[in-house]
Amino acid sequence: MLLSLTFPLLALGALLPIAANNAPEVTRDIRVRSPIAFSAASPLVKTTNYLTLGKKDRHNPRAASSILAKNSSLISLFGSAQFDTNVTFGDQTFELLVDTGSSDTWVIHSDFTCVSQTTSALLTQAACASGPAYTKTPEFVQIPDENFNITYGDGEFLTGILGYENLTLAGITVNTTIPIVDFAAWDGDDTSSGLLGLGYPNVTRAYVGTDPHNDSVHAFYDPIFTTMYKQGLVAPMFSLAIERDLSGPAGYLALGGLPPVDFMEEFTSTPIVITRLANTQKYPVEYDFYSINMDAVVLDNVSLPSAANGTAYSYLVDSGTTLNYFPTELADAVAAAYNPPAIHQPDDDGTYYVDCNATAPGLGLTIGGTTFWTNPIDMIQVSGTDDDGNDICVSGIYNEGSDPTTDKFVLGCTFFQECSCCI
Incomplete structure (x- = not known):
């Protein structure tokens, strides 16, 4: 059985399992609404463009007319608790955690400061257990008077600068806004160097000004996937397929279409609210x-x-x-x-x-x-x-x-x- 969840603007489909931060806290009240979709769901078309990657373990678990589509395979972390994929920043390639619950695609900088999540005390860079670090390329252009500031649900927090860089994901290259993290309270896995955020622009965490302690005004921007479909490089959908058999790839991330896996063409849809x-x-x-x-x-x-x-x-x-x-x-x-x-x-x-x-x-x-x-x-x-x-x-x-x-x-x-x- 295959589940397709159809959402406004984007389409959500589901397939069978395959063979010391001061940013304003975001709270939610009880009101929820389901507006009429302002874009038709994209055709659910399988793509053959994908990469095969390996698997890793974490130290600790955390808290789909003609379609342009690309794929990137996923790496399992801590069994299958989280997933990595490769993203290239300029000419430097890093493994990033794949996250549909946030929007910023960030990478750790080579001279970042690591601090304790609980006390903000200075630690060695090794204590954050990050993977290889990014060094600014000649093509990187910093955005003036803005800063990056985010806290995740498990207490990890990061700050840094923002700029424009050429990013490549699953064979698609765009010049897009990215945060470069220079201050981090992070519990890494020794291999992943950041996070690939696939959410909406309104969940990006850029702020006006250069002092994270004074952040109050958002500076929303288009994250990597939004940039791709606005430029017509992919259809406005992506898909995740998770492989239970960990002897091979842990799964696939497909941009603009369905992943290259077998499934029954039976879909169910539900709206994004x-x-x-x-x-x-x-x-x-x-x-x-x-x-x-x-x-x-x-x-x-x-x-x-x-x-x-x-x-x-x-x-x-x-x-x-x-x-x-x-x-x-x-x-x-x-x-x-x-x-x-x-x-x-x-x-x-x-x-x-x-x-x-x-x-x-x-x-x-x-x-x-x-x-x-x-x-x-x-x-x-x-x-x-x-x-x-x-x-x-x-x-x-x-x-x-x-x-x-x-x-x-x-x-x-x-x-x-x-x-x-x-x-």
Whole structure:
């Protein structure tokens, strides 16, 4: 079965699993709307343009007429928790994390400063565990009176400068705006050098001025994929296909079409919704994240409502998040259905700890009238080891809370492994 989720401007399709920062905090109130699409969905056409890459491990997991299409294969990190792909900056090629939940494509600079996430104390560059660093090319042109400033959901934060550089992804080259990070609190994997953000322009994190401590006015810009389709180099869609068999590529990122994998041509569609965000200039009239509504959650063949008090929760489709982040009432129900039940420590975060040999419940997510079942393998994930070297396992579902004004519900890699998504 193949899921195609059709979204305004872009199309989201899903395929079968294949053989010390001071930036304004973004919060969300409860209002969500689904406007009429202002662009028809792109044809779901497979492309043969792709690259085959290798795989890596992380230290820790994080939080689709004629079509122009290119592909880049993905590298699995920490099993299949996150994914890398190659991006070339000028004549320098780096491996970047692929993230549909953010928009900035940044790379670490050769003279960056590494600091602690918790205290901002100075650390060695090696402590940030970054991959090879970028050196400015003669073609790089810095943008005056702007700075880059971002904090991610797991507490990592970065600042730096912005400029124009020639970027190449899957054989497509554009001159586009990029942040160059010179100050970082980052938990890297020793190989990836930054992040490939595939979100909308309204989620970019450039600000007017040169002092990150005084950031208040956004300087939104077109990220790499937006630049590509505005220049007519690709159709306005991209797709991710995740490979469960890790003996080969971990999957593919296809620009402007479907990845070169086998699938059943059965699609389901759902609209991207606009979530109203506070403390920003343009919301809620423009798109921000790839957010969708779920019809229901099916737990051991029992359908549970995905909304509380008649108000639907929106879920961010985010390849950069390891787990699915559910509202408390749904997360608790899933945890109780493990045998033995998963355990949530009251003084801990939203993680549920589970016996590595437990039996996972049957979990399905109903989207656009079609239920997508989660493989039990993805419901129990190894997160580390204890002092005796025994595996510590967690549920694939995280308790994010139940306040839509502050809590961000996410369909992360636990979801992506069940389908290939076209956005």
